[in-house]
Amino acid sequence: MNAIRKVLLSFTLIGALLPAFAVAATTPDTDFTDNSDGTVTHKPTGLIWQRCAVGQIWDGVSCTGNAEKYNWDSPVNPPASFAGKNDWRVPNIAELQTLTERDNYSPGINSRYFSDVKGEFRSSSLSKNRSIWFVLFGLGYTDTSDRSIFNVGVIRLVRGGQAIDPLHDEYTPTSAFADHGDGTVIHKSTGLIWQRCAIGQTWTAGACNGVAADYTWAQAKALSSNAANKNDWRLPTPNELATIVEYQSISPAINSIIFANTPVALFWSSTPYALTSLHNAWMVDFLNGSLGHRPKDNRYKVRLVRNNPILTELAASAINLQANAFSAVETSAQFTGGIAVNGANYSRYLSHPMQQGDGVTVSGTITPDAKHIGQQADIIVVGASETIKDPQAIITPDDCDLQKGEWTWYMNTKRNNLYCNWSALPGQERYCHTPKSATAQAYWQLWKGNPYELAALDSVTLAKDTPIDLTISGRGALYQDDVDYYHKHVCINFGYRLKDGTIVFNRDSINFRTD
Incomplete structure (x- = not known):
């Protein structure tokens, strides 16, 4: 059964991508989550930053003391651990400049969350001519300085994000x-x-x-x-x-x-x-x-x-179920899908956690395999949920490894069945959410992972050049709700099933978490 789960909801990482950076010219308070430990999470990028510069002390309320100054050759010796984490590092220039407040100056940074330290903030990046990249947060400039004269650099540490070698790796491959x-x-x-x-x-x-x-x-x-x-x-x-x-x-x-x-x-x-x-x-x-x-x-x-108003392309896979066995089959089906928060653009996964009250919509489309046109098919939608044990964990595209962790499985079994808090409640073990209507059967049901017992959301006739539109304006979104649940990590997959047992589904799970 674990092998079937792994095939049905496996996940493939899409390349080595840079963090998704903010697209606004400012860094408003709403872009940050205060972790109440001297760190903040920058929601547009998912990066976690120390509020104080290296050398300053977080006293529980603000940053005290003076920031240390570094030239390029000075070793940076951050505390062995801060806020319970020991993977802090000097940011590369692409990461550092996402904190720049373009709509302000002196400081050109969000002063509610970050100490106002004067001077050039050093990155870990060198330019092609081996100069040091820095950000001058007083005025917001991003520029380089010759290493031989760079001797006043301040440092703010970061963790998370896509690990790259800032001296050798391409930033935009x-x-x-x-x-x-x-x-x-x-x-x-x-x-x-x-x-x-x-x-x-x-x-x-x-x-x-x-x-x-x-x-x-x-x-x-x-x-x-x-x-x-x-x-x-x-x-x-x-x-x-x-x-x-x-x-x-x-x-x-x-x-x-x-x-x-x-x-x-x-x-x-x-x-x-x-x-x-x-x-x-x-x-x-x-x-x-x-x-x-x-x-x-x-x-x-x-x-x-x-802006990109369309859904993200998702890799497709297919299996055929026959006599308690299954085999992988080739498919030309195409999938798009993603998650949108508070009406923003869709993305395949969220690197940062959603907050209580955020409105979330998960949508998708399926362009059927040409060999399947004209056949009847069941639409299937599966969700997997686990409780987050590390509140500061950072979500990456490959985090839907359903062979690891303690997952609870659900299946969507009825049209317009959108709501779910991803927690089986006492007395309602079959359903994912306290019913929001009088019809309990209208909500996600627990699923034991057996693909032969997978209930259908809907039934369709597969048509040429007519994608199955699983959006609000189409047949209904895959999932839509206001976040009112805590510390959950959710992965959603969807697809269609033919009468002969062939199941075609998105191999790239749609992936999000909540605080």
């Missing part, structure tokens, strides 16, 4: 993007869709041709585009634009396979510089990737971006 074949790509770690060419260039014959145009900031803000038959293109925020900087490259500091023929030039962002907002705006210099501000009347390049 080609595998981190999916090519749409129309001159646009999606950045998997952020969900943002980018035009591959700067404005003025033309995407033809698989390349950006022509000369990129120059615009004042006001002209750049007013630009429109119908690239890839979409009309919601816009100027990126500085934090968004920084997510496509390749810190291991120079001239240009960008992935030149994905963004071919990028000019070595400054590119506008959408955000004015807070100190002189009437006159200056943020920009990124793709000579080396530095981020600063310039007068709005200057003329620079533009690359447009749009």
Whole structure:
């Protein structure tokens, strides 16, 4: 039975991706969770930060004492353990600059959660010419400094996120993007869709041709585009634009396979510089990737971006059940799916925990295997839940290993059956949630993991070019509720079952947790 579970709900990691960075130009209080131990969790990235700089002391209320200063060669000796964890490290530059408050200055950081320490904050990253990357949180700059003169660096430690070697690994590898074949790509770690060419260039014959145009900031803000038959293109925020900087490259500091023929030039962002907002705006210099501000009347390049309103692609698998045995079979079926919190964009998993009262929606679509068109099929939806023992654990895409941990299994057995607190309650062991209506059978039922006993959510006839739409506007979402349960980690899989016992399902589980 464990083998069947493993096949039915197995999980494959999608590449080595960078953390999903914030797409807003500021870091509001709502972006952070105070862990009440001198650390905060940055919800857009899932990273956990120490509130004090190295050398300061957390007294339970605030940071006291002076921050220590480091040059590049100075060893960093953080406490062996802080907040019960011993895996603290110096952040790389892509991580460090996500804390920059673009809508403020002196300090250019959220002062409610972080101590106002003056000076340059050192990262663990070196530029292509071996200079040190740093963030000046007083003004919000991101830049480099020659190692021989860098001797005043302050350090703030971090844990979690995708482990990379900041001296050698690419920050934006080609595998981190999916090519749409129309001159646009999606950045998997952020969900943002980018035009591959700067404005003025033309995407033809698989390349950006022509000369990129120059615009004042006001002209750049007013630009429109119908690239890839979409009309919601816009100027990126500085934090968004920084997510496509390749810190291991120079001239240009960008992935030149994905963004071919990028000019070595400054590119506008959408955000004015807070100190002189009437006159200056943020920009990124793709000579080396530095981020600063310039007068709005200057003329620079533009690359447009749009949000990704669609669901994430999920890998598909299939098995055939016959006479108490099963075998893997090939399939051409395609799946998309994801989780959205409080109406935000969908993503396959959440690296940070949801909070009480957050509204969550899990949706999906299934494009059937061409061999199955015209057949009757049962829609099946399965959830697995476990109690989180480490409240500061960080969720990663491969955390739905259902052979580890203590999981409780559920199956969704009726249309519009959305609600679940993922806890079997006394006297209602069959159901996942205290009924929100008079019909208890309308809710998720416990499942013992036997695929032969898997009840169907619905029955459909598989049609050509007509995906099974498991969204609110389609046949109904896979799951929708306001979070009112604590310390749960949930993985959801879905698919369809044919009369001959073939089950086609998403191998990549949709994955989230709650505080």
